[in-house]
Amino acid sequence: MKTGIWEVTPGTFTSNRPGYHEVCQILSGTATVTEPDGQSFEVGPGSLFVTPEGWEGTWTVHTTLRKVWVSQALAAAG
Numbered sequence: 001m002k003t004g005i006w007e008v009t010p011g012t013f014t015s016n017r018p019g020y021h022e023v024c025q026i027l028s029g030t031a032t033v034t035e036p037d038g039q040s041f042e043v044g045p046g047s048l049f050v051t052p053e054g055w056e057g058t059w060t061v062h063t064t065l066r067k068v069w070v071s072q073a074l075a076a077a078g
Contacts, residue, residue, distance in 0.1 A: 002073075007066040008059075017055040022071040024049055029065030034058045 005027070026047040034040040035057045043049070043065075051057070053074055 001070060003068070003070045005066065005068050007064065008061055009064050010061045012058060012060045014056070014058050015051075016057075017051050017053055019053060020071045020073045021053050022051045022069055024051065024067045024069050027066045027068060029061065029063045031059050031061045031065050034060070 024047075026043050026045055028045055030042070030044045032040050032042055035055075041049075
């Protein structure tokens, strides 16, 4: 397991989770997270969510966003 604090300034970028799950809690800032099927959700201070292994999405950061994250790598199949 790994943990850290991550911060990003306003803008749009894609993200994915190859080989690990991530739990995120937003500390400050706001963003819209859009999944490949077009569904989206808003995040802001206090939001807590999981992006499971294989997840993909686009973040549109509205105000500088800071999150604490915890990730767990998955064992390689085989």
